Amino acid sequence: MDQTVPALLQHECVVFPEGLHLECGFHLAPVQVAYRTYGTLSAARDNAIVVCHALTGDQYLADTHPLTGKPGWWSRMVGPGLPIDTDRFFVICMNVLGGCMGSTGPRSPRSGGEGGSAEPWGTDFPPVTIRDMVRAQKLVVDRLGIRRLFAVVGGSMGGMQVLEWAATYPDMVFAAMPIATSPFHSAQNIAFNEVSRQAIFADPDWHGGRYWERDAVPARGLAVARMMAHITYLSEEALTRKFGRRVRRDPYGDNPLSLFGEMFEVESYLRHQGSSFVHRFDANSYLTITRAMDYFDLGTEHDGDLSRPFHGTRTRFCIVSFSSDWLFPTSQARMLARALNRAAANVSFVEIESDKGHDAFLLDEPDFDRTVRGFLSGAAEHARIG
């Protein structure tokens, strides 16, 4: 085992030729999982934290993103001395199954071979679930020789993975921190995802999902999907504070409807969000991952009883919501807290006052930082690590 770890780190991915039997019934093989680690695994292998990324996140948690050149998406949270302290903890972040940053997904060669000449899966990629994602992550954790994770932490779809980790592998998760998430995807969120998908399907460059054959990408559809989603990540207060009704000269010069040759700043911002996104994300991955989110429902195998997956759990939970998050509102976090209470779980629940909306978990929120630091420190004391 010890010999393979450096090799894995060097390649930043690990291949499982035996693959994975997916929930849909399909056997996907091989399965490759791309990952990054931060900090040092202790000799007792007891200080590992898995951080799960959200819909459009990836494993580049705390180092420079290889495509955008920007700091990792949680570099303000994960690092030496930071709330998720890499001087103390060994942090693993893995690209989800179905993703497009190295883990097996719609862009992977269908043959799975090393030749690279085989065509990609595209929309033939089997549907995956949040549980499939977690099971792929567990393969890596097992390979690293880690028998118990100190903690699993994640926001939004990352929080769904945290819950699935705790429900599927209760003995492997000492502490769990689901942030800005829900025990099931709501009708409204399914609706938003469906509009995203329809925007991609509507783009002629989608070519039925086989855009690579035409050397095309459905950039306009994917940009529309991202723009819409981006609104849902913010709050009315945040948009008003950042942009209000301010106008600027139309930098695109292409708006035939402009009243005075101007556009609203919020429009310009959204267009930028849309166009920069398409350079780093694959449309078929977007379709696959949004579908996985839609299918997420912890109660589905238990007649809707959300407490059942957690009966007998010894995991310590800390649920976090943000007051202005309307995509994963506090009411859904509270539903989760009540379910865990019914399961007699060890659970704390914190609603952070913030006007930044769903994205607050990625932004500068000192109360949130303190909550993460405090929960992990307290749990570490109980786990007698560090």
Place this chain on the structure above:
Amino acid sequence: MDQTVPALLQHECVVFPEGLHLECGFHLAPVQVAYRTYGTLSAARDNAIVVCHALTGDQYLADTHPLTGKPGWWSRMVGPGLPIDTDRFFVICMNVLGGCMGSTGPRSPRSGGEGGSAEPWGTDFPPVTIRDMVRAQKLVVDRLGIRRLFAVVGGSMGGMQVLEWAATYPDMVFAAMPIATSPFHSAQNIAFNEVSRQAIFADPDWHGGRYWERDAVPARGLAVARMMAHITYLSEEALTRKFGRRVRRDPYGDNPLSLFGEMFEVESYLRHQGSSFVHRFDANSYLTITRAMDYFDLGTEHDGDLSRPFHGTRTRFCIVSFSSDWLFPTSQARMLARALNRAAANVSFVEIESDKGHDAFLLDEPDFDRTVRGFLSGAAEHARIG
């Protein structure tokens, strides 16, 4: 005057060859306004109510829609014995300037001639504002020989027109009922509108707005725009109650991502909303009207002071909001109420408890019906009509 009214009713529109000088500086001529009336204008011409329609509404308020064959959009509110009682009031509803149901808009022939061979305005149609819409409506009201409207009533963008009527022609409006609306369009709402527009622009069948030349309509882009907008018209509660996470067999049979050959009911519903909409609405009108909404801001000429347009007003206002409306939330209605209070206006403000979201003003809400009926009856008593 009396001779022209039947002719107008027969044609259901009135043409103003002299046209209108728009706020953008463009002189639009001729201007045609399509309208429907319900009830009978009293001999004193003192019982007229203008009902203003929302973004995708039209003048077919209370009779069968000529395109969809469905009842008018407010047929449950307007009619004999109904809250807006046509046994008592003469109701006028006009298609907005920029619309696509008979009033001058992007689909109108550019020449304005009767020949009909001239090509449509398309995206060369000048940008219009909510005030331009109201000024076009006033031409019709003048033509009908009505010197003072008993009331102006409308929801959503219709409510913006109500406010603009009261601000621009204070002596012509005895009572005003702005419903589910705001004194300015918020950054979040501008953002949603911008995504709608980008979805239309992204459709290759848009052809730069000249789709009629290719015998095409940007149906996919317009459907995506409508689907997204439709989510904003509802509430999470309403979506959960109507659809929850229920699935059904995929009636489209075209979903490569389906996990079990099923789709969520909310997806099927949204697709239906999108596809039925494109048969009755013009994409360039959608662009023009959303832009008019975005530019709406009562404070714009008054350093942001929303009370200034109403100083000295004698109009009686009744502002209505709905508790679950997150597109035009109660907070915005309250801002309007405060502005009217500062202007020492006669104003009442009612928040209706409802879980139906923004669309509540179109749906069965007995408390809302009572509010409309009560306000109009009380105002009619003060106006000594009926």
